[in-house]
Amino acid sequence: MSKTNSSARLMQGNEAVAEGAVAAGVTFFAGYPITPSTEIAEQMALLLPKIGGTFLQMEDEIGAMGAILGASLAGAKVMDATSGPGFSLKQELIGYAACAEIPCVVVNVQRVGPSTGQPTAPAQGDVMQTRWGTHGDHPIIVLSPWSVRESFDMAVMAVNYAERFRSPVILLTDEIVGHLRENVTLPAQDELDIYPRRLPKLTRAEGYQPYAVGEDLVPDVARFGDGYRIHVTGLLHDETGFPSGSPAVTESLLRRLHEKIDRVGEEIIHVEEHFMEDADYAVVSYGGTARTAYEAVRAARAEGLAIGFLRLQTIWPFANAAISRLADRVKSLLVAELNYGQLVHEVARAAHGTPVRPCLKYNMLDFTPQEILAEIRRMCEEGRA
Secondary structure, three states: OOOOOOOOEEEEHHHHHHHHHHHOOEEEEEEOOOOOOHHHHHHHHHHHHHHOOEEEEOOOHHHHHHHHHHHHHOOOEEEEEEOHHHHHHOHHHHHHHHHHOOOEEEEEEEOEOOOOOEOOOOOOOOHHHHHHOOOOOOOOEEEOOOOHHHHHHHHHHHHHHHHHHOOEEEEEEEHHHHOOEEEEOOOOHHHOOOOOOOOOOOOOOOOOOOOOEOOOOOEOOOOOOOOOOOOOOOOOEOOOOOEOOOHHHHHHHHHHHHHHHHOOHHHOOOEEEEOOOOOOEEEEEOHHHHHHHHHHHHHHHHOOOOEEEEEEOEEEOOOHHHHHHHHHHOOEEEEEEOOOOOHHHHHHHHHOOOOEEEEEOOOOOOOOHHHHHHHHHHHHHHHHO
């Protein structure tokens, strides 16, 4: 009999998100209960008082988003969690956070939409909303876990990226992963690399400006209450933080907001490959659907089909280079997702002519491996024709 790992815990995906956020230094959570994300709020309500942190249940989703932005400006690492309709309500303030460069993490545990939809059913219909839900040209980082342990790891990663780039980061999970329970062993706190809150390197007397930047293009915005008396606005602004009507300032700020993330390239664009050594075809998927797709690929290989698998862990910025390299290696790609067709179009754009087939489902049920396997067989048969 194998020895039981005493440090292993049976944990839900939503619970792991909360544990990861606290491990990354989150001390403030404001939210509003909404299925299927509510367990995150419940867990944060248990964890934060134990470390001197603050949990607030707000009157609505907009208030919750405003609360975490205020706490972040005061120096706290912050998180909010929601789903579907609640994520829609947060869009204006997500844009404000992008423009004013306020670090924050928003968890979206996807469910069937639109509108109230099917609150307890899984879906992946918010993929494009995470990128383009708020108006204007803005950068965003979106991460998508496929397991309970990765829910913890990506919560840590999301907080680190929010702090490093002073940007909103979306942790895009789904009902499958959020309510999944697995036996996991979490890393010890001293095994984690935690990015600290950026602080000013100059005083006002030394010429400090809140939105002046260095080589990494990210400002060291002072915390409210530290005596710097800074101005924060959603209007386009210069390095003083005050609004500017200058076309040159407008162009410079918008370019910098994008380049501070774009310049690091594939360092933050995470993908995972399986069975690609001899693959003539490949499946691309993400989140909870990727678990089913992986099993379908295993079954296809057991039938002798030369099929590989690529999982997108970072949704945005999109893995253009990884998809382009993949497309150069195979005859055709199959994209499996629980929606009417969203990321499949991004894959097709990046594949530069390599055929890309959709494998879609949007009837409130998750995929079975047999459904994806049937599409794999069809793709391979057509490729041999």
